[in-house]
Amino acid sequence: MVEHVRHAKTAQQLRLLSDALDSGRLGPVRRLVNILSPAEIGNLLESLPAAKRNIVWGLVDPEDDGEVLVHVGEDVRESLIAEMDQDEIIAAVEDLDLDDLADLIDDLPDTVIDEVLKSMDRDHRERLEQALSYPEDSAGRLMNTDVVTVRADVTIDVVLRYLRLRGELPDHTDYLYVVSRRNQYMGRISVSDLLTKDPATPVNELIDDEQPGIPLDTPDNEVATQFSDHDWISAPVVDANNTLLGRITIDDVVDIIRAQAEHQALSAVGLDEDEDLFSPVPRAAKRRALWLGINLATAFLASWVIGRFEATLQQIVPLAILMPIVASMGGVAATQTLTLMVRGIALGQVGVGNLRALFNKETLVGLINGAAWAVVVGVIAGLWFEPLIGVVIAAAMMINLVVAALSGVAVPLLLKRMDIDPALAGGVVVTTVTDVMGFLAFLGLGSWILVGNAA
Amino acid sequence: MVEHVRHAKTAQQLRLLSDALDSGRLGPVRRLVNILSPAEIGNLLESLPAAKRNIVWGLVDPEDDGEVLVHVGEDVRESLIAEMDQDEIIAAVEDLDLDDLADLIDDLPDTVIDEVLKSMDRDHRERLEQALSYPEDSAGRLMNTDVVTVRADVTIDVVLRYLRLRGELPDHTDYLYVVSRRNQYMGRISVSDLLTKDPATPVNELIDDEQPGIPLDTPDNEVATQFSDHDWISAPVVDANNTLLGRITIDDVVDIIRAQAEHQALSAVGLDEDEDLFSPVPRAAKRRALWLGINLATAFLASWVIGRFEATLQQIVPLAILMPIVASMGGVAATQTLTLMVRGIALGQVGVGNLRALFNKETLVGLINGAAWAVVVGVIAGLWFEPLIGVVIAAAMMINLVVAALSGVAVPLLLKRMDIDPALAGGVVVTTVTDVMGFLAFLGLGSWILVGNAA
Numbered sequence: 077m078v079e080h081v082r083h084a085k086t087a088q089q090l091r092l093l094s095d096a097l098d099s100g101r102l103g104p105v106r107r108l109v110n111i112l113s114p115a116e117i118g119n120l121l122e123s124l125p126a127a128k129r130n131i132v133w134g135l136v137d138p139e140d141d142g143e144v145l146v147h148v149g150e151d152v153r154e155s156l157i158a159e160m161d162q163d164e165i166i167a168a169v170e171d172l173d174l175d176d177l178a179d180l181i182d183d184l185p186d187t188v189i190d191e192v193l194k195s196m197d198r199d200h201r202e203r204l205e206q207a208l209s210y211p212e213d214s215a216g217r218l219m220n221t222d223v224v225t226v227r228a229d230v231t232i233d234v235v236l237r238y239l240r241l242r243g244e245l246p247d248h249t250d251y252l253y254v255v256s257r258r259n260q261y262m263g264r265i266s267v268s269d270l271l272t273k274d275p276a277t278p279v280n281e282l283i284d285d286e287q288p289g290i291p292l293d294t295p296d297n298e299v300a301t302q303f304s305d306h307d308w309i310s311a312p313v314v315d316a317n318n319t320l321l322g323r324i325t326i327d328d329v330v331d332i333i334r335a336q337a338e339h340q341a342l343s344a345v346g347l348d349e350d351e352d353l354f355s356p357v358p359r360a361a362k363r364r365a366l367w368l369g370i371n372l373a374t375a376f377l378a379s380w381v382i383g384r385f386e387a388t389l390q391q392i393v394p395l396a397i398l399m400p401i402v403a404s405m406g407g408v409a410a411t412q413t414l415t416l417m418v419r420g421i422a423l424g425q426v427g428v429g430n431l432r433a434l435f436n437k438e439t440l441v442g443l444i445n446g447a448a449w450a451v452v453v454g455v456i457a458g459l460w461f462e463p464l465i466g467v468v469i470a471a472a473m474m475i476n477l478v479v480a481a482l483s484g485v486a487v488p489l490l491l492k493r494m495d496i497d498p499a500l501a502g503g504v505v506v507t508t509v510t511d512v513m514g515f516l517a518f519l520g521l522g523s524w525i526l527v528g529n530a531a
Numbered sequence: 532m533v534e535h536v537r538h539a540k541t542a543q544q545l546r547l548l549s550d551a552l553d554s555g556r557l558g559p560v561r562r563l564v565n566i567l568s569p570a571e572i573g574n575l576l577e578s579l580p581a582a583k584r585n586i587v588w589g590l591v592d593p594e595d596d597g598e599v600l601v602h603v604g605e606d607v608r609e610s611l612i613a614e615m616d617q618d619e620i621i622a623a624v625e626d627l628d629l630d631d632l633a634d635l636i637d638d639l640p641d642t643v644i645d646e647v648l649k650s651m652d653r654d655h656r657e658r659l660e661q662a663l664s665y666p667e668d669s670a671g672r673l674m675n676t677d678v679v680t681v682r683a684d685v686t687i688d689v690v691l692r693y694l695r696l697r698g699e700l701p702d703h704t705d706y707l708y709v710v711s712r713r714n715q716y717m718g719r720i721s722v723s724d725l726l727t728k729d730p731a732t733p734v735n736e737l738i739d740d741e742q743p744g745i746p747l748d749t750p751d752n753e754v755a756t757q758f759s760d761h762d763w764i765s766a767p768v769v770d771a772n773n774t775l776l777g778r779i780t781i782d783d784v785v786d787i788i789r790a791q792a793e794h795q796a797l798s799a800v801g802l803d804e805d806e807d808l809f810s811p812v813p814r815a816a817k818r819r820a821l822w823l824g825i826n827l828a829t830a831f832l833a834s835w836v837i838g839r840f841e842a843t844l845q846q847i848v849p850l851a852i853l854m855p856i857v858a859s860m861g862g863v864a865a866t867q868t869l870t871l872m873v874r875g876i877a878l879g880q881v882g883v884g885n886l887r888a889l890f891n892k893e894t895l896v897g898l899i900n901g902a903a904w905a906v907v908v909g910v911i912a913g914l915w916f917e918p919l920i921g922v923v924i925a926a927a928m929m930i931n932l933v934v935a936a937l938s939g940v941a942v943p944l945l946l947k948r949m950d951i952d953p954a955l956a957g958g959v960v961v962t963t964v965t966d967v968m969g970f971l972a973f974l975g976l977g978s979w980i981l982v983g984n985a986a
Contacts, residue, residue, distance in 0.1 A: 094884025115760040123880030125888035128701040236726065245723040248764060250705065267722050268700040270689065306787065307782040309703060309764055326781055327762040330788065334759065338874065339791030341799075345867045353875045353885070357892055364867050368904055371863045375856040376911065382852045389851050393844050397837045397853035400828040400858070400966070408826045412800045412819050419796065420808045425578030429549030430808070433580035437812055444694040444816040449823055456831065511855070 093120070097128055103382040114140045118147030121156065122352045129354070130159050148178045150350035150361065153183050166191050166387035174200075174220050175328060199345040215294040218332075219313040219322030225255045226279055228262060233275035235265075242465050248325040250309040252290045254283050260291045261312050261320040289314030290448045292321065296332050303329040332464055340418070343500040346370070374508040378403070380401030381512050383520040388527050394461040396497040398469055401453060406476035406510030409445065413484025414502045421488060421498060446474040468525055472518035476510055483509040548575070552583050561590040569595045571575045572600030576611065584809070585614050596623035605805035608638050621646050629655075629675050630783060633662040662763045670749040673787075674768040674777030677701040680710045683717060683732055683942060688730035690720075702778040705764040709738050716744045716767050716775040744769030747776065751787050758784045795873070798955040801825070829874060829963040833858070836967050840974040843982050849916040850977045853924055857973045861931035861965030864900065868893050868939025869957045876953060890940055897936030901929040905953065923980055927973035931965055938964040 096104040109117060109132060117136055121129050121144070133156050136144060145153055145168065157165060166189045169177055181189060181204075193201055203221055210216025224245060226235050235252070251264035263285040289312045290299060301325060303311065306373060313322045338349045346367025351360065365383070373421075380390070382399070389396050417434075420426045426434065450470035458466025487505045488498035551559040564572060564587055572591055576584050576599070588611050593601060596615075600608055600623065612620060620643045624632055636644060636659075648656055658676055665671025679700060681690050690707070694700070706719035718740040728737060744753060744767045758766065758781060768777045795802045801822025806815065837844070837854070844851050871888075875881045881889065905925035913921025942960045943953035 091882055091884050094882075100719065115762075119760075119878055119880060122878075123875065123882070123885055125885060125892070128885075134667055175618050239726045240729065242727065244727050247762070249723065250703070250764075267726065268704065270726060271694045271722065272697065272699050274695065303784075304785050305568050305574075307570075307702070326764065326785075327759075329907070330759050330781075330785065333785065333792070337788070337795070340792070341795055341874065342870060344796075344799075345863070345870045345917075347867060347870060349870065353871060353880055353889060354892060357895045359739050359891070361896045361903075364864070364896065365900050365903060367867065368860060368863055368900055369640075369907075371907065372856070372860060376857045378859075379852050382855070386848050386852065389848050390845070393851075396844050396848075396854075397834050397841065399851075400833055400837070400855060401827070403855070404830045404833075404966075405823060405827060408800070408823055409819070412802055412822065415797060415800045415802060416587075416806065416808060419793065420578065423574055423577075425574060425808055427546055427547050427549075427578070430578060430580060434808060437809060437815070440812045441736060441816045444812070445820050445823055448816075448820060449827060452824075453827065465620070484982065498630055 078454030093132070094128075097131060102131070102135060103290075105132065109135055110137050110140075114143030115147045117144045118152075122148055122152050122354075125354050126155060126356075129155065133159055138164065138167060142170075142172045142176070142180075145169070145180055146172065150183065151352050151355040152236060153180075155356075157183060157185070162188055162191060167194055170195055173222075174203055174207055175218055177204060178217055206394045210292060213296045214292065214301050215290045215313050215324060216292040216321075217298070218296055218299060218324045218328050220246070220325070221322045223312070223323045224249060224252045225259070225320065226252050226265065227257075228236070228254050228280040228283060229278070231276055231278050232270055232273055232282075235270060235279065236275060240269075246323075248310055248327065251284075251287075253312050253320055253323075254279060259320055260318045263287075263312050264312070289318060289320065291316070291323065297336065299324060300329050300332045300336070304333070336422075340422075340499045343497065344355050344503055346500075352443060370504055374504060374511070377508065378511040378515055379381075381515045382519065385515075385523060388519060388523040392465075392522060392526055394465055395468075395519060395526075398457055398465070399515055399518050400463075402469060402472045402476055403511045403514035405449065405453075405473060406480045406514045407507040408507035409442060409477050410480035410484045410510045411503060413442075413481055414488060414506050417485055417488045418499050418502060421492060426489070431485075431489075435482070438481040438485050439478060441472075442478045449477070450474045464526060465522075468521045469518060472514065472521055475517045476514045479513045480506070480510050548587070549583070554587060557586070557590060560587065563594075564590055565592050566686050569598030571604045572599045573607075577603055577607050579807070580809050581610060581811075584610065588614055593619065593622060597625075597627045597631070597635075600635055603626065604807045605638065606807050606810040608635075610811075612638060612640070612819075615645060617643055621650055624781065625650055625724070628677075629658055629662055632659060633672055634685070636663070665747060668751045669747065670751070670754050670768050670779060671747040671776075673751055673754060673779045673783050675701070675780070676777045678775060678778045679704060679707045680714070680765070680775065681720065682712075683709050683735040683738060684733070686731055686733050687725055687728055687737075690734065691723060691730060701778075703765050703782065706739075708743075708767050708775055708778075709734060710775050714775055715773045716769050718742075719767070739767050741764060744773060745779065746771070752791065754779060754786045755784050755791070759788070775833055791877075795877075795954045798952065799958055801955075825959055825971045829959060831964040832963065833970055836970045837974065840970075840978060843974060843978040847920075847977060847981055849912075849920055850923075850974060850981075853912055853916075853920070854970055854973050857924060857927045857931055858966045858969035860904065860908075860928060861935045861969045862962040864897060865935035865939045865961040865965045866958060868897075868936055869943060869953075869961050872940055872943045873954050873957060876947060881944070886940075886944075890937070893936040895938050896931060897933045898929075901932030904932070905929045920977075921982060923976045924973060927969065927976055930972045931969045934968045935961070935965050 093105055093108050096108065112120065117140060121133060124132060145156060148156065165184060169180060169192055207217060207434060249267060251266050253264050254262045256262055263283040264287055265279055265282050265284065267284045292313060292315050308326065310323050310325045312320055314320055335349060342349050346364065348363055351363060417426065450473040452468040454470030454471050458467045483506045488502050491501055493496045548560055548563050551563065567575065572595060579587060601609060620639060624635060624647055652684055655869060662672060702747045704722060706721050708719050709717045711717055718738040719742055722735050724737045747768060747770050765778050765780045768779060770776055790804060797804050803818055806818060872881065886986055905928040908928055909921040909925030938961045943957050946953045946956055
């Protein structure tokens with residue numbers, strides 16, 4: 077429901093734009109594009125095939141070029157940069173915020189990077205180089221250095237006079253940071269207090285130490301969790317000596333949260349979050365090929381298991397007809413448990429303290445659903461072929477749903493211990509387990525009960 | 532990498548807590564719990580099995596009870612409320628923000644709802660009833676009514692004096708809203724301007740009309756997109772006459788974005804975002820049963836297709852051994868395309884303007900990967916059994932990967948047109964298509980080429 081409205085709105089813009097593009101009248105296209113925010117333009121460009129994308133890109137107000145580049149995935153970004161000449165790129169990026177520029181710079185051609193660095197004043201360049209020295213996906217990379225600091229020993233009135241002299245505040249300033257003479261972070265004072273308290277009040281009466289400084293090397297995921305756990309708008313970043321170095325703001329955190337969500341959804345099917353709707357075909361094919369290849373290996377493994385029962389299958393063809401059911405039900409049950417586990421692990425909700433309880437609960441759920449669906453499948457298969465086949469498939473189903481529950485809990489934990497992202501690899505591993513177990517249990521029981529010769 | 536740190540931190544807390552709980556010394560547990568923010572306590576409670584959860588819940592500072600209830604999933608929330616007596620519940624919820632209370636109230640026992648309503652002053656009650664009259668998941672439900680408004684014809688100095696009289700500002704106030712005499716939204720003035728501009732400046736010189744009011748009935752998804760496209764911290768909500776009714780803030784938007792992400796990940800496997808690690812077993816089993824049942828129906832459909840080729844399978848057992856490979860590769864390829872499409876649709880990037888280009892691109896990717904893996908599979912199967920079987924599986928693979936691409940694009944579009952969430956149902960439908968097509972193509976070609984009798 078909800079998605080439709082968003083879709084309807086943008087789809088309508090897309091259609092208008094597409095019509096205008098097809099008609100070749102670029103004036104209306106330009107007008108349609110330039111009422112959008114940079115993020116919206118980025119979204120639009122991602123939705124266009126390469127030829128149209130390049131036309132629209134040429135019509136974007138050059139002032140927005142840099143911000144748009146920040147807001148698109150890497151594949152689209154590369155294609156857009158390829159359309160620009162060196163001067164355009166430099167003009168686009170030189171006014172970006174430090175964190176955005178640091179994020180972008182690796183995607184620029186080397187010659188352009190040199191020119192961009194040369195075009196900056198020394199101070200700005202040094203700060204960029206500093207930012208680039210921090211690990212990617214760390215608080216150091218996320219922060220900007222546009223921090224307004226005050227001293228604890230002045231009154232609000234002094235702060236207000238200083239702010240009027242200074243002129244406007246950086247975006248998303250909800251707190252000023254109070255620092256010592258040596259620029260050590262001591263606490264914060266809210267803009268709300270500056271506006272509502274008696275101007276004669278000294279800053280040190282209003283200072284609030286509820287928010288500790290975020291260490292430079294904090295992973296961005298952790299930064300995002302802290303922001304959303306504490307409803308922060310901005311947070312100070314400090315080095316090991318508690319020196320205030322910069323500030324992270326909620327807009328960047330929202331981008332991280334969105335990127336995390338995309339990562340989880342896309343990596344579950346072996347895709348990359350830089351992949352977009354119109355990534356170049358060779359690149360898209362190559363990216364997906366790896367995942368298909370891994371899946372092929374696991375599929376051959378399952379086939380090899382089936383092959384062990386060649387003689388049985390020859391005698392009892394219904395086993396071949398029914399065997400995908402057992403495997404597929406196991407795969408679904410395992411993926412359900414896995415998905416809950418991946419979320420729980422990401423939220424830090426899974427640990428030694430609750431593992432046994434988790435295993436118990438999932439096994440019980442597997443037993444209940446295994447029993448329920450075993451009866452249904454058993455009856456249908458029994459009526460379709462013969463009662464004894466119903467018994468075999470019911471037993472196999474029961475076994476496979478319990479295996480599914482156990483592997484759904486165990487596999488993500490093992491992967492994590494092996495430093496492999498469970499969101500990425502979990503699905504392949506658990507479905508391989510349930511495929512193999514499903515075929516093994518069903519064909520093994522079938523050989524034993526129906527033919528009397530175990531493989 | 533990144534998740535480990537978060538995990539390590541919370542897992543460590545979990546372990547400490549778990550040890551303390553096991554030892555029965557509740558003092559340390561209480562201290563460990565009450566240094567956490569309500570969101571963190573919520574996260575912790577979700578990670579505990581019911582018995583321990585209830586003990587910890589009893590130790591939470593009653594002042595935080597309401598906020599904690601807001602931050603947990605519905606299953607856990609119910610279990611926590613069941614542990615409280617009526618007075619505790621009323622005390623916990625009566626100080627909540629209007630939007631949080633509106634969000635929570637449906638989960639309270641009826642008798643408590645009456646008591647809560649009675650305990651409120653009339654004004655507050657009326658505003659709550661008003662909030663509840665808006666559709667769930669709409670801007671009206673998200674907003675709070677704690678808005679600071681100013682008039683356009685005064686100076687900053689007057690505003691500052693008013694604010695000092697008023698006392699503190701609501702959380703996340705980055706703009707004050709300028710309204711007409713009849714409370715119609717005219718624009719906004721930034722807190723930054725209030726702090727940095729000459730106090731003699733009249734408000735109407737600083738008013739900014741860049742942010743239109745959000746209509747009451749805007750879906751929350753759309754609200755979230757606007758916030759992240761425009762980097763807003765807060766936004767005014769208006770009715771059809773442009774009367775200012777309230778304000779939405781970024782903290783609630785972050786919650787929506789997180790919930791959307793969870794919804795996408797969980798609904799893809801038929802789960803509910805209210806499901807948590809320790810949902811009661813009967814409820815968890817029941818929720819997952821539906822999805823297993825749907826999958827069972829599609830699995831029987833695939834088996835029925837296989838059953839059409841009973842005679843062929845009897846003659847050529849290798850077909851039974853290899854057939855899961857074709858189906859499984861198709862399923863993987865289709866799910867990859869589907870996942871990209873679901874993301875594109877959610878972002879509004881898919882419309883009539885680019886459908887043909889999308890089909891072309893995905894088909895091409897399918898052809899390339901189909902050809903590449905057809906060769907690999909064909910050679911392996913040919914060597915394993917006989918060359919002609921290699922030819923059959925290669926052809927079937929080629930066909931199924933193209934079908935996978937087409938259904939990966941078409942299915943989410945069709946589902947959307949039928950008002951069914953593609954994130955929820957897409958996976959089942961596309962894998963059913965590729966299972967059926969995979970078995971049909973492989974066994975059909977096998978019957979024709981190897982046996983000479985089509986089914």
